[in-house]
Amino acid sequence: LVVDDHAALADNLREIVLELDAPRSRAVLDGARGEPRGPSRGAPRGAIEVDVVGRAEAALSIARERGFDVAIVDVKLPDESGVELLSRLREAVPGAEVILITGYATIDAAIAALRGGAFALLLKSFRPEELRSTVEQALAKVALRRERDLLERRYRALVEVADVIVVAVDREGAIALTNPKFGALAAVDSREARGRDLAESWIVGADRPRFREAVAAVAIEGSPREIEAVLVPDPTRPHERARIVRWHLSSERGDDDGGLVFAIGIDVTDRRALERRAADAEALSTMGTLALGLAHEIRNPLNAAVLQMHLLGRQVEREVQGSDARASMRDRVQIVVGEIKRLGRLLTEFLELARPRSIAREPVAIGELLGSVIELHQAEAQARGIATERTATAIAAPPVLGDREKLRQVFVNLFVNALDATPAGGTVRIDARSTDGRVVIDVEDDGSGIAEADLPRLFDPFFTTKAGGTGLGLSIVRKILEQHGGSIAIRSRVGGGTSVTVDLPAA
Numbered sequence: 001l002v003v004d005d006h007a008a009l010a011d012n013l014r015e016i017v018l019e020l021d022a023p024r025s026r027a028v029l030d031g032a033r034g035e036p037r038g039p040s041r042g043a044p045r046g047a048i049e050v051d052v053v054g055r056a057e058a059a060l061s062i063a064r065e066r067g068f069d070v071a072i073v074d075v076k077l078p079d080e081s082g083v084e085l086l087s088r089l090r091e092a093v094p095g096a097e098v099i100l101i102t103g104y105a106t107i108d109a110a111i112a113a114l115r116g117g118a119f120a121l122l123l124k125s126f127r128p129e130e131l132r133s134t135v136e137q138a139l140a141k142v143a144l145r146r147e148r149d150l151l152e153r154r155y156r157a158l159v160e161v162a163d164v165i166v167v168a169v170d171r172e173g174a175i176a177l178t179n180p181k182f183g184a185l186a187a188v189d190s191r192e193a194r195g196r197d198l199a200e201s202w203i204v205g206a207d208r209p210r211f212r213e214a215v216a217a218v219a220i221e222g223s224p225r226e227i228e229a230v231l232v233p234d235p236t237r238p239h240e241r242a243r244i245v246r247w248h249l250s251s252e253r254g255d256d257d258g259g260l261v262f263a264i265g266i267d268v269t270d271r272r273a274l275e276r277r278a279a280d281a282e283a284l285s286t287m288g289t290l291a292l293g294l295a296h297e298i299r300n301p302l303n304a305a306v307l308q309m310h311l312l313g314r315q316v317e318r319e320v321q322g323s324d325a326r327a328s329m330r331d332r333v334q335i336v337v338g339e340i341k342r343l344g345r346l347l348t349e350f351l352e353l354a355r356p357r358s359i360a361r362e363p364v365a366i367g368e369l370l371g372s373v374i375e376l377h378q379a380e381a382q383a384r385g386i387a388t389e390r391t392a393t394a395i396a397a398p399p400v401l402g403d404r405e406k407l408r409q410v411f412v413n414l415f416v417n418a419l420d421a422t423p424a425g426g427t428v429r430i431d432a433r434s435t436d437g438r439v440v441i442d443v444e445d446d447g448s449g450i451a452e453a454d455l456p457r458l459f460d461p462f463f464t465t466k467a468g469g470t471g472l473g474l475s476i477v478r479k480i481l482e483q484h485g486g487s488i489a490i491r492s493r494v495g496g497g498t499s500v501t502v503d504l505p506a507a
């Protein structure tokens, strides 16, 4: 962009500059493709385009509309001083360079030019080669700066956008850099994270020593390592929003002591859960085939056995002499009948789990359903001294989409589990609320709670801690919720009660 009101001189400048080949680096040419950037738009590779204007005003409007790489500006213009224009041009096109030319150089003019960030100040007696080489250098500088910006932009985009965690730590394990994915999982923004100890602040205690050791080893040896460690927003609450992360640790190359260790983490939590679920599903379907085949074979003898026990019981009442002997035989018969009934229950629940059946999809008044579940067990709860409660929001909860009977089964199972865990004087409470398109239901008790070691096994078929339990309740619950596009989460503390949260699509 040539800015000079002396038309003949301006044309002269233009001619000189046009003889140049624009230096462009490969990276910039690549980057320019499909990426509109003022001056290069439509310009043939390596050719120079020159705009000539006589006034500051016109120069500025070109700068704003098309941009420029290098401007050659006469210090004395009709509408404004070239020194003033200089700073306005640099503001309009950051990254461009401005060369000032003047007929009478004073020290003051030179200082003002340099202050304003001019690339060079040329006296009007300059030789063509002088101008050419100055413009050439300015163009090279602009191209270099563009290349650097582009590479930086690309690297930053890579780190920011990639769906992996990126953290850089120094040898002591203090954070130097984090990306947004880390910020999201660790619940911290990058500025707050800087300087803090990664392992101490965000890796769960159990994994911390191993993680530290691996970072230290990579810092010293320089060869990369892989390690799995759990990342949490707050290690004092290791189960809240914990993510299983596979870390790739590598060290910055070619640095003697100031080198950083890069930890690139992939969140494998969901993958692990899926693998587990796939394994469960496989186990369930194998069992299903077996169970369906055996069901009748087992149920019939069981029914026969119960019948025989009833007959035996009556016979005992009729024929056994002595009330003590009779009472003890009566007890034994009762125990056998009880056990057979438990087996029957096991069979029914097992079949429920194994049998593939489609579910209805209709609006189900969940508030009412929860009420009927509580009512069904009201007498039992009362007898055991347990208070039950359905919150106002539960009563008013909007309908969910699903199968009424299946959903009843879900909440009966959860409610009975809660009753089982609660001692006399305790409370079981059901709450429900709706949030954007979903209905969230909580079944809470203040009972025994669940041991930490048991938490991962709750949904395993046959996992039970109860003498008379089948361990199938939660498996059934999860299966039904999966069919409904719902989910379940269990939070519990030993001695601190249990809260089961179910999430279902609203009708």
Ligand code: ADP
Residues within 6 Å of the ligand: 413, 417, 418, 421, 445, 447, 448, 449, 450, 458, 463, 464, 465, 466, 468, 469, 470, 471, 472, 473, 474, 475, 498
């Ligand atoms: P079951 O009730 O037959 O034992 P479930 O699958 O319903 O089988 O539950 C599995 C186990 O989960 C229970 O044995 C119990 O240890 C634990 N559990 C489930 N719900 C609760 C709860 N609300 N409080 C304490 N423990 C629970």
Ligand code: MG
Residues within 6 Å of the ligand: 413, 416, 417, 473, 474
């Ligand atoms: Mg149960």
